Amino acid sequence: MxxxxxxxxxxxxxxxxxxxxxxxxxxxxxxxxxxxxxxxxxxxxxxxxxxxxxxxxxxxxxxxxxxxxxxxxxxxxxxxxxxxxxxNSFGYRAALNYFDEDLLSVDQTMKLNIPSDGSTQVLLVNGQNFTYNPGDHYLFILYMSDSMNSSTEVTPRKIIVFCYPDE
The missing domain is CATH 2.40.50 (OB fold (Dihydrolipoamide Acetyltransferase, E2P))
Structure with a gap:
């Protein structure tokens, strides 16, 4: 991997x-x-x-x-x-990792918290909205460093979902 x-x-x-x-x-x-x-x-x-x-x-x-x-x-x-x-004009932090269906990274260093208010954009690589749970994919996430709620929980501002042709 x-x-x-x-x-x-x-x-x-x-x-x-x-x-x-x-x-x-x-x-x-x-x-x-x-x-x-x-x-x-x-x-x-x-x-x-x-x-x-x-x-x-x-x-x-x-x-x-x-x-x-x-x-x-x-x-x-x-x-x-x-x-x-x-x-990176806004001073974001970033990560690219595989996240499971519970939005926990494969290395277990990060858990994503996606608010239900729509404040986190979830997009495909082509810029279109992704309407499902983004878990079980490689995800590129942008977040503010102050959005760290605990040692592993992150509330991203933007998520890019990397899908593969067989999905």
């Missing part, structure tokens, strides 16, 4: 990603400056989910999530394949 890590920082640069001189791929390299880890580069491919299809520019606050189980080149600065990117 995938294990995701979240990075918070500011975009340093956005450049085309080339593996050869004649490469005209559809990938980008986003350099992110972080307080805790310095510079980190993220390869953004057509398969990367970008929340609200935001176009990033230098200086913007960003959330980047990558899969720690994917092999990476041993280079500096480190370079990871981005799985999810989101603009």
């Amino acid at each position: 995938a294990n995701y890590s979240t990075v918070y920082g500011n975009v340093g640069s956005v450049t085309p990603f080339h593996t050869t001189v004649s490469d005209h791929s559809c990938s980008l390299l986003i350099s992110v400056n972080t307080q805790s880890m310095g510079q980190i580069n993220f390869v953004v491919s057509p398969q990367t989910f970008v929340l609200e299809q935001h176009t990033f520019g230098p200086g913007e606050p960003i959330i980047a999530i990558y899969d720690t189980s994917v092999p990476v080149p041993l280079i500096y600065p480190p370079q990871y394949q981005a799985v999810v990117l989101a603009q």
Whole structure:
């Protein structure tokens, strides 16, 4: 099972990603400056989910999530394949994890509390409303750090449900 890590920082640069001189791929390299880890580069491919299809520019606050189980080149600065990117103008915290039908993450570090008042947006990756229990899916969640009610309970502001073709 995938294990995701979240990075918070500011975009340093956005450049085309080339593996050869004649490469005209559809990938980008986003350099992110972080307080805790310095510079980190993220390869953004057509398969990367970008929340609200935001176009990033230098200086913007960003959330980047990558899969720690994917092999990476041993280079500096480190370079990871981005799985999810989101603009972070409001100082959100984020997570990508598999949540069971009770909305408990598979690593049991987070339990989601979804209020019945509709204050939490639950969307599909295409931006459409998801009207069922989002459990039993991989979920990308955005929440405010002050929404931690206990050591594990989180009230997200937004949930993106990742469905797979056989669902």
